[in-house]
Amino acid sequence: MSERERFLKQFDALNVKNFQDFALNLFHYQSKYNLVYKKYIQALNIEAQSVKDLSSIPYLPIDFFKKHKVITNADASNDFEAIFESSGTGSGISSKHYVKELDHYLIHAENIFENEYGKLEDFIILALLPAYLEREGSSLVAMVDDFIKKTKSPESGFYLNNIDELVKKVAALKDLNNGKRIIVWGVSFALLDIAENYEVDFSDCIVMETGGMKGRRKEITREELHRILCTGLKVTKIHSEYGMTELLSQSYSKGNGVFEPSHSMKIMVREVNDPFDIKFHDKRSGGLNVIDLANIDSCAFIETQDVGLVQEDGKFKVLGRFDNSDIRGCNLLVS
Numbered sequence: 517m518s519e520r521e522r523f524l525k526q527f528d529a530l531n532v533k534n535f536q537d538f539a540l541n542l543f544h545y546q547s548k549y550n551l552v553y554k555k556y557i558q559a560l561n562i563e564a565q566s567v568k569d570l571s572s573i574p575y576l577p578i579d580f581f582k583k584h585k586v587i588t589n590a591d592a593s594n595d596f597e598a599i600f601e602s603s604g605t606g607s608g609i610s611s612k613h614y615v616k617e618l619d620h621y622l623i624h625a626e627n628i629f630e631n632e633y634g635k636l637e638d639f640i641i642l643a644l645l646p647a648y649l650e651r652e653g654s655s656l657v658a659m660v661d662d663f664i665k666k667t668k669s670p671e672s673g674f675y676l677n678n679i680d681e682l683v684k685k686v687a688a689l690k691d692l693n694n695g696k697r698i699i700v701w702g703v704s705f706a707l708l709d710i711a712e713n714y715e716v717d718f719s720d721c722i723v724m725e726t727g728g729m730k731g732r733r734k735e736i737t738r739e740e741l742h743r744i745l746c747t748g749l750k751v752t753k754i755h756s757e758y759g760m761t762e763l764l765s766q767s768y769s770k771g772n773g774v775f776e777p778s779h780s781m782k783i784m785v786r787e788v789n790d791p792f793d794i795k796f797h798d799k800r801s802g803g804l805n806v807i808d809l810a811n812i813d814s815c816a817f818i819e820t821q822d823v824g825l826v827q828e829d830g831k832f833k834v835l836g837r838f839d840n841s842d843i844r845g846c847n848l849l850v851s
Contacts (some may be wrong), residue, residue: 550588575819581611601653602761616813628778636666644702703727711748718749726757764810782807785826797826
């Protein structure tokens with residue numbers, strides 16, 4: 517059994533108690549076999565063998581996914597079943613995430629969702645993701661497409677710009693009353709289009725926002741976004757999904773803007789003016805660093821360009837983006 521296969525087997529048994537051991541073992545593995553990460557660690561004059569706890573792990577700036585092929589290549593194989601690619605809005609340069617086994621991502625995403633919400637078979641998913649469907653290589657589209665299939669409902673499906681059909685479908689499904697919950701999973705700017713231009717009642721639906729404005733609208737705070745959506749869609753709360761091209765794990769918020777990291781993730785906060793001053797939690801906002809242990813074949817330790825807060829219980833809020841960073845999926849103005 518190869519080292520990679522051992523990590524995949526151990527990943528299936530990952531939990532809170534063994535998270536740190538798994539993370540440290542994966543760090544030492546990636547610091548050896550991920551050439552981009554290895555060179556970065558060396559440039560920082562850090563001895564990988566000296567890293568003995570989570571607080572000492574160096575984080576790879578997320579921009580490296582734009583400029584380099586960030587892969588952990590222990591078996592010298594260049595076979596990848598998928599390459600996820602970001603929209604590239606802003607600089608025009610896309611991040612690329614090379615995925616060795618697509619099922620590793622899809623099954624993991626399914627487990628995260630079902631741990632939070634229950635079996636996919638109990639849902640009908642109506643996905644309004646125009647900015648993502650208009651390009652290839654979206655990790656979000658791959659995930660939601662798999663979710664739609666696993667609902668096993670002919671009523672589930674994607675909607676590009678045909679908002680009229682989606683609104684009619686929600687009304688028809690409410691009248692049908694077949695015992696399944698409806699999730700309207702939409703990119704933020706498209707959900708705003710419904711809230712501002714249609715008379716609808718989505719009170720029986722879970723409204724899941726993701727993806728920000730994608731350059732289509734002026735950025736607003738998440739609080740303002742949720743206020744407008746709640747009023748226009750006639751719901752009491754808006755759910756949110758936090759994910760990105762460079763991560764294979766997701767986190768969900770069930771309406772209060774506080775995200776629960778999945779069992780494979782840990783979020784830390786770094787000081788705005790000192791990227792190496794990293795804390796497990798802080799009352800002040802700062803840059804978010806992510807440990808994503810699903811990233812076995814890329815890099816599990818990432819310095820994002822998101823600004824947020826991390827609570828003592830490990831839950832986190834996303835407040836916005838650093839001013840000099842690209843517009844991306846979760847882009848919101850800092851409140």
